[in-house]
Amino acid sequence: MSNPTTVEKPTFSIRLLHPKYWGVWLGFGLLALVVNVLPYRVLFYLGRGLGAMARPVAKSRAAIAKRNFELAFPQLSAEEVESRVEENFKNTGMALIETGIAWFWPTWRFKRIINDHVDEIRRHRQEGKGVLLCCVHALNLEITARAFGVLGVPGFGVYRPHSNPVYEFIQYRGRAQNGNQLVYRRDLKQMIRVLRNGEMLFYLPDQDYGHNKSVFVPFFAVEEACTTTGTSLLAYTSQCAIVTGSGFRNASGQYDVIANQSIEADYPQNDHVAAATYMNKFIEEIILKAPEQWLWLHKRFKSLPDESLTNSRYQ
Structure with a gap:
């Protein structure tokens, strides 16, 4: 099979220096300077401080996060929900x-904060097996x-693309x-080609992507x-390995990058409902490793089987 067609690398042109883009250049330039000059411990407190200051301004997002915690974990008290939203x-x-x-x-510095637990990926790679790496929208x-x-x-x-x-x-x-490549999110054929070529595809099946190619199955207490059926579609058409992956910041400021569990043997890929239910159980386990580091600020439960009731859980 031919190599996958990847996203074309944007080229620099003089039009990118137009004054209307100066703010973007300045913002990213400042971010690059700050993260490269300051030690990690200072960056940690700076980032969390920015988040704490943002909450009073982003009231609608705070309300979404609060409602998500209430829906997903109804056993939590009001004080516990508030604490989780703040964190x-x-x-x-x-x-x-x-x-x-x-x-x-730079790579030499980045490598210092990573803890390696990805031998399962290496095993599949040695066997020439494509890997669908199912991760979550962790904030990191x-x-x-x-x-x-x-x-x-x-x-x-x-x-x-932006x-x-x-x-x-x-x-x-x-x-x-560091060798990572990109494929367009709507290009299903290229994703399948990646997997059939024995490569690894990063896939995130944890959000509400709307009714198209989705089913309604349990997720936490909801x-x-x-839930997307894309996981089973990709797995069925490519016959790839399915590995659950995560990367969360631990108490020492290191990032535990984990991909050590293959689940394709018991994955019911021919049944979209059973497959989505099966995958959600693993997604829950991943999120519960560090629930405060998952993206609770989006409307994970906005869609309902009756489309006319979309967003009713957030009213």
């Missing part, structure tokens, strides 16, 4: 710093994605490092959570 905002602020670290740190996802390349097992990321050309110029270079 999630602090980690959201830290996500900005972690993006800067992932995009702008940019660090996790680069880490696999730094650890010598790069993969293909599912990518959505509409701002300068942002896209920088974002592409940030994500396509019995009808809109």
Whole structure:
């Protein structure tokens, strides 16, 4: 099979220096300077401080996070929900710093903060087996994605280009490092080609992507959570290995990058409902490793079987 067609690398042109883009250049330039000059411990407190300050401004997002915790964990008290929302905002602020670290740190420095637990990927790679690496939208996802390349097992990321050309110029270079490559998120044929070629595809089946190619199955305490069927479609058409992956910051400021469990043997890929239910159980286990570091600020439970009731859980 021919090699997958990857996202075309944006080229620099003089139009990117137009004054309307100066703010983007300045913002990313400042971020690159800060993350490279300051020690990690200072960056940690800076990021979390930014998140704490953002909460009073982002009231709608705080309300979404609060409702998500109430829906997913109805056993929590009001005080426990409040504590989790506060912690999630602090980690959201830290996500900005972690993006800067992932995009702008040199490899020698980046490698120092990564703990390697990805031998299962190496095993499949030695066997020439394609791997669908199912991860979650952890707030430090940019660090996790680069880490696999730094650890010598790069993969293909599912990518959505940014509409701002300068942002896209920088974002592409940030994500396509250490051997990682990108495929367009709507290009299913290329994703299948990646897997059939024995490569690894980063895939995130944990969000509500709407009714198209989705089913409604349990996710935490929500019995009808809109869940993508893309995992089973990719697995069925490529006959790849399926590995669950995660990357969370631990108490010492290191990032535990883990991909050590293959689940394809028992994965019911011919039954979309059973497959989505099966995958959600593993997604829950991953999130519960560090629930405060997951993306609770989006409407994970907005879709309902009756489309006319979309967002009713958040009213």
